[in-house]
Amino acid sequence: MSRIAATFKSLRADGRKALIPYITAGDPKPGITVSIMHTMVEAGADIIELGVPFSDPMADGPVIQRASERALVHHTSLRDVLEMVQEFRVDNAQTPVVLMGYLNPIEVMGYEAFAAAAAEAGVDGALTVDIPPEEAGELLSALNRHALNAIFLIAPTTVGSRIETICKVASGFVYYVSLKGVTGASHLDIAGVEQKLEKIHRTTDLPIGVGFGIKDAATAAAVSKVADAVVVGSALVSRVEALAEQPDAIAPALAKLLAEMRRAMDAQNQP
Amino acid sequence: MLTRLRPLCVELSVPTSNRETYFNQPDEQGHFGPYGGVFVAETLMQALEELRQNYEKYLHDKGFLAELDADLAHYVGRPSPLYHAERWSRELGGAQIYLKREDLNHTGAHKVNNTIGQALLAKRMGKTRIIAETGAGQHGVATATVAARLGLECVIYMGAVDIVRQEANVYRMRLLGAEVRAVESGSKTLKDALNEAMRDWVTHIDDTFYIIGTVAGPHPYPAMVRDFQAIIGREARQQVQQQAGRLPDALVACVGGGSNAIGLFYPFLDDEAVEIYGVEAAGDGLETGNHAAPLCAGRPGVLHGNRTYLMEDDDGQIIETHSISAGLDYPGVGPEHAWLKDCGRAQYVAVTDNEALAAFHALTRIEGIIPALESSHALAYAAKLAPTLGREQIILVNLSGRGDKDIHTVAALEGIEI
Numbered sequence: 125m126s127r128i129a130a131t132f133k134s135l136r137a138d139g140r141k142a143l144i145p146y147i148t149a150g151d152p153k154p155g156i157t158v159s160i161m162h163t164m165v166e167a168g169a170d171i172i173e174l175g176v177p178f179s180d181p182m183a184d185g186p187v188i189q190r191a192s193e194r195a196l197v198h199h200t201s202l203r204d205v206l207e208m209v210q211e212f213r214v215d216n217a218q219t220p221v222v223l224m225g226y227l228n229p230i231e232v233m234g235y236e237a238f239a240a241a242a243a244e245a246g247v248d249g250a251l252t253v254d255i256p257p258e259e260a261g262e263l264l265s266a267l268n269r270h271a272l273n274a275i276f277l278i279a280p281t282t283v284g285s286r287i288e289t290i291c292k293v294a295s296g297f298v299y300y301v302s303l304k305g306v307t308g309a310s311h312l313d314i315a316g317v318e319q320k321l322e323k324i325h326r327t328t329d330l331p332i333g334v335g336f337g338i339k340d341a342a343t344a345a346a347v348s349k350v351a352d353a354v355v356v357g358s359a360l361v362s363r364v365e366a367l368a369e370q371p372d373a374i375a376p377a378l379a380k381l382l383a384e385m386r387r388a389m390d391a392q393n394q395p
Numbered sequence: 396m397l398t399r400l401r402p403l404c405v406e407l408s409v410p411t412s413n414r415e416t417y418f419n420q421p422d423e424q425g426h427f428g429p430y431g432g433v434f435v436a437e438t439l440m441q442a443l444e445e446l447r448q449n450y451e452k453y454l455h456d457k458g459f460l461a462e463l464d465a466d467l468a469h470y471v472g473r474p475s476p477l478y479h480a481e482r483w484s485r486e487l488g489g490a491q492i493y494l495k496r497e498d499l500n501h502t503g504a505h506k507v508n509n510t511i512g513q514a515l516l517a518k519r520m521g522k523t524r525i526i527a528e529t530g531a532g533q534h535g536v537a538t539a540t541v542a543a544r545l546g547l548e549c550v551i552y553m554g555a556v557d558i559v560r561q562e563a564n565v566y567r568m569r570l571l572g573a574e575v576r577a578v579e580s581g582s583k584t585l586k587d588a589l590n591e592a593m594r595d596w597v598t599h600i601d602d603t604f605y606i607i608g609t610v611a612g613p614h615p616y617p618a619m620v621r622d623f624q625a626i627i628g629r630e631a632r633q634q635v636q637q638q639a640g641r642l643p644d645a646l647v648a649c650v651g652g653g654s655n656a657i658g659l660f661y662p663f664l665d666d667e668a669v670e671i672y673g674v675e676a677a678g679d680g681l682e683t684g685n686h687a688a689p690l691c692a693g694r695p696g697v698l699h700g701n702r703t704y705l706m707e708d709d710d711g712q713i714i715e716t717h718s719i720s721a722g723l724d725y726p727g728v729g730p731e732h733a734w735l736k737d738c739g740r741a742q743y744v745a746v747t748d749n750e751a752l753a754a755f756h757a758l759t760r761i762e763g764i765i766p767a768l769e770s771s772h773a774l775a776y777a778a779k780l781a782p783t784l785g786r787e788q789i790i791l792v793n794l795s796g797r798g799d800k801d802i803h804t805v806a807a808l809e810g811i812e813i
Binding site: 177179182185190202227229253254258278290 | 424432433434435436437438440441442580581586587590593594597600695696697698699700702705707709710711712713714
C-alpha cells in the first residue's frame with residue numbers, strides 16, 4: 125500500500141480527516157524548507173504538498189506566485205526540491221510528500237529521470253497543474269513505473285464525463301478545486317462543494333481533498349465535514365511572506381495556524 | 396481536390412491526392428506534430444472546450460462568415476494592398492520586394508484581423524466581457540477597438556515595463572474605453588500579461604471571452620488565430636499572381652508569437668517552390684543571450700498551454716527575453732512554427748536590434764513608409780536576401796504594422812526627446 129493510501133486508511137479508521145498544508149520549496153530561502161516540513165507534521169499535518177517553484181505559475185494567485193519568485197531568487201530547482209525531500213525522509217518515514225508544480229521543469233529533466241529521482245528521494249506523488257489526463261500518458265507511465273501517485277485536479281466546471289476520465293488515471297487522492305479562480309481566492313460555497321463531492325464520490329473510491337479558499341480554522345472545519353482532506357496553501361504562504369525577513373518566526377507561525385485547523389477539524393468530526 | 400481545409404482557409408484548389416499536405420494540422424487535440432496541445436489547469440478545460448465547439452460551429456456558419464467578411468471589408472479596410480517597393484528593390488540590387496500592407500489596416504497592424512473574428516465569436520457565445528494580453532499594445536488596441544464597437548466591457552493586461560515603452564498605445568486603449576491593468580509580476584512583459592489574463596479568465600469564466608493575440612496558447616487558439624489571420628496570405632497569394640503573374644520565390648515575416656507570419660505563410664504552405672522565412676528578434680545578438688529567438692536558439696518545452704520552442708534555462712524556468720521591439724519580446728512561439736521548423740518547410744532566422752533599425756530607416760527614407768519595429772525585422776532579412784537573388788525573382792514581405800507607435804523609441808536612441 126502506498127504511503128498516501130495508508131495515511132487515508134488510518135485516518136478513516138480514527139474518523140478523522142486529512143490536513144494537507146502546502147508550502148513552496150525554497151521560500152523564502154532553501155535552507156529552512158525541511159525544518160518547516162517537520163514542524164508542520166508536528167502541528168498536525170498528515171500529508172505535505174511541496175510546491176516546485178516555476179517562473180510562470182499560471183494557475184496560481186499572486187501569493188503563491190510571489191513565493192515562487194522568492195524561491196527562484198535562490199535558483200531553487202526541481203533537483204533541489206528532491207534533495208529537500210530526501211533530507212526530510214531521514215527523520216520522517218511515514219508522512220507522504222506530494223510535489224505540486226508545473227510541467228516544464230519535469231519536461232526538461234525528462235519524465236523517466238524525474239520519476240526515478242522522485243521515488244528515490246522519497247516522494248509519494250505528483251500534482252502537475254498544467255497537464256490534463258489527455259496529455260499525461262507518458263508522464264503517467266513513468267510515475268506508475270516508480271509507484272508514484274498521480275494527483276489530478278477536478279474543478280467546479282468539470283463535467284461528468286471528464287470526472288470519469290480524470291478518476292480513471294488519478295491515484296492517491298483527487299483534489300477538488302473548491303471555487304472558480306486561482307489559488308488564494310476567497311468566497312467558498314460549502315453547499316456547492318458538498319454537492320459536487322457527492323458526484324465525484326459516485327465515480328471513484330479515491331479520497332477527495334478540497335483546496336482553494338481555505339484560510340482559517342473555521343473554513344477548514346467546514347470543509348472537513350464534507351471532504352476527506354483539507355488542503356491549505358495561500359493562508360500559510362502569506363504568513364511565510366509576512367515573515368520573510370524573520371525566517372526563524374516562520375515555522376512557529378505556520379504551526380500555530382495548522383494546530384488551530386487541526387483542532388477545529390477534529391472537533392467538527394467528533395462522533 | 397482539397398477537402399480537409401478549414402472553411403476560413405478555403406479557396407486553394409490544389410489537388411493533393413498524391414502528395415503530402417501541410418494543411419492537415421493540427422489534429423483534433425490541437426497537436427502540430429509533437430507541438431501544441433492543451434496544457435492548462437483543469438479549471439480552464441471546460442472553457443476551452445466551449446470555445447472549441449463554438450469555433451468549429453461558426454467556422455461553418457454562413458451568417459458568421461458573411462459578417463466577418465463585411466467587417467473586414469468595411470471596418471478594417473481589406474483587402475490590404477500589395478505594394479511593389481520598386482525603389483528599395485533597385486537600391487538593394489536583387490529580387491523585387493513586394494510589401495503586404497497590413498500597416499494600412501484600421502488600428503495600424505494585422506492584429507485586428509483576429510480580434511474582429513474572436514469578438515464576433517464572443518458576441519455569438521453571449522459573452523459580455525472581453526479580456527486580452529498585450530505586449531507592444533497593438534493587440535490591446537485592436538481588442539479595445541472591437542470591444543468599443545460591439546459595446547463589450549474590456550480589460551487589457553499589459554506588463555508594467557511595456558506600459559512605459561508604449562505609452563501612446565496605453566492612452567489609445569483608455570480612450571477606447573478599455574481598462575488597462577499593469578502587470579507587476581515576473582519580468583513585467585508580455586508573458587506575464589498572458590499569465591495574468593489567464594488568471595482573470597479562470598476567475599470570470601462564465602461571462603468572459605479571452606482574446607489571445609497570437610498563435611500561441613492552448614488549443615484551439617493557435618489554429619483559430621491562424622485561421623483568422625490567414626486572410627493575409629489568401630489575399631497576397633492572389634494579388635501577387637495578378638500583379639507579377641506568378642507566385643513569389645520567398646516569403647518573409649517577423650516572428651514573435653508568430654501570428655502575422657503564420658497568416659502570410661499558411662495559404663502558401665503547399666506551394667513548395669515558395670521559400671518561407673520567419674525572422675526572430677536577435678536583440679543584441681544570438682551569441683550574447685540577450686534576444687527573443689526561441690526557434691533559433693531555444694529548445695522545446697511547455698508554456699502557456701502548449702508545447703513549443705522556448706527560451707528557458709537548464710532547470711526549465713522561462714528566461715527573460717530582449718528585443719527592441721516589444722511585440723517580439725516573448726519567450727515562446729506558436730506551435731505551428733515549431734512544427735514547420737522541424738519538418739523543414741520554413742526556415743527561421745534572426746536579425747539584431749541594429750539591423751532592424753537600419754531597415755526601419757531605409758524603408759522610411761526610400762519608400763516613405765514608416766514600418767513597425769517588429770516588421771522591420773522582416774524587412775532587414777529581406778534586405779539581406781534580396782541581393783542574393785536575381786532581379787526577376789520576388790520576395791513578398793509582410794509589413795505587419797506601421798511604426799508610428801515606435802517613433803519615441805527610435806528618437807530616444809538618437810538622443811532626441813519628442
